[in-house]
Amino acid sequence: MTLVDRNSAQGCQDSSRTRVLVVEDDPSTRAFIVNGLGSDGAYDFVEAASAEEAEAELAANRKIAILILDLGLPRISGLQLLRRLRTKPGLIEGLGVVVVTANNDREDRLLCLELGADHFVNKPVQLRELKIHVRNLVKRVRGPGEARRDEGLGFNGLVLWPDVRQVEGPDGAVTDLTRAEYELLRFLLANPTRAFTRDQLLDAISGPDGGPADRAIDNLVRRLRAKLGDDARSPNLIKTLHGHGYSMACPVERIDPSKRRLPQVSREVRA
Numbered sequence: 001m002t003l004v005d006r007n008s009a010q011g012c013q014d015s016s017r018t019r020v021l022v023v024e025d026d027p028s029t030r031a032f033i034v035n036g037l038g039s040d041g042a043y044d045f046v047e048a049a050s051a052e053e054a055e056a057e058l059a060a061n062r063k064i065a066i067l068i069l070d071l072g073l074p075r076i077s078g079l080q081l082l083r084r085l086r087t088k089p090g091l092i093e094g095l096g097v098v099v100v101t102a103n104n105d106r107e108d109r110l111l112c113l114e115l116g117a118d119h120f121v122n123k124p125v126q127l128r129e130l131k132i133h134v135r136n137l138v139k140r141v142r143g144p145g146e147a148r149r150d151e152g153l154g155f156n157g158l159v160l161w162p163d164v165r166q167v168e169g170p171d172g173a174v175t176d177l178t179r180a181e182y183e184l185l186r187f188l189l190a191n192p193t194r195a196f197t198r199d200q201l202l203d204a205i206s207g208p209d210g211g212p213a214d215r216a217i218d219n220l221v222r223r224l225r226a227k228l229g230d231d232a233r234s235p236n237l238i239k240t241l242h243g244h245g246y247s248m249a250c251p252v253e254r255i256d257p258s259k260r261r262l263p264q265v266s267r268e269v270r271a
Contacts, residue, residue: 025074055081069099
């Protein structure tokens with residue numbers, strides 16, 4: 001298939017518009033998404049019918065800011081594409097990702113979060129829902145060279161900086177978080193006085209659809225503790241509530257962006 005940038009082909013590409021890559025093998029669904037979002041006049045579109053075409057388009061460095069990705073692609077699935085992009089940080093870094101799927105499996109949603117997805121839209125696609133997700137991502141996505149210094153969340157000497165999904169330690173060293181680790185930590189920090197069941201936490205980070213995911217939250221908490229140096233036997237950050245779930249074990253405060261230090265070498269730990 002030849003890739004089509006509809007607005008460019010019509011001679012109306014605008015550098016002020018956000019560039020969106022729509023990856024969907026069904027032409028009618030792809031046209032529905034492009035025409036529906038295009039009615040806002042805020043986007044330039046690039047289309048691809050396969051994971052191979054999408055990867056090639058991202059590699060071409062065409063300043064794509066938003067990726068709308070169907071999981072059920074032929075040959076290489078959308079999930080496999082996210083895995084491939086994860087090995088090429090230059091392609092997915094800073095990219096807003098909306099996954100379109102007919103699959104409500106909760107484990108798959110968690111895996112997509114781990115691999116960089118931001119939002120999920122179920123098929124058949126509801127255009128209003130998709131528009132909301134894309135608009136919110138446009139607000140978050142950074143343009144080349146821009147620096148966002150969002151307000152941090154401080155806890156027990158650490159600071160979570162939401163815009164970069166990093167935790168800064170007292171010595172200035174930073175720890176990178178996967179998408180799911182970040183979503184879980186951010187949710188707990190936003191509700192520091194509340195206790196949550198595992199199902200409540202799973203719903204908060206992956207959505208309410210889909211079946212149960214045994215021990216998914218336990219695994220995420222274990223990884224967060226390992227990355228942040230929290231001892232499960234005597235936790236200072238995340239407290240286990242036996243027979244119930246988890247809560248924060250320390251107070252949380254908002255940190256002004258002006259207190260953010262210069263970037264340091266990451267000490268990322270991957271599971």
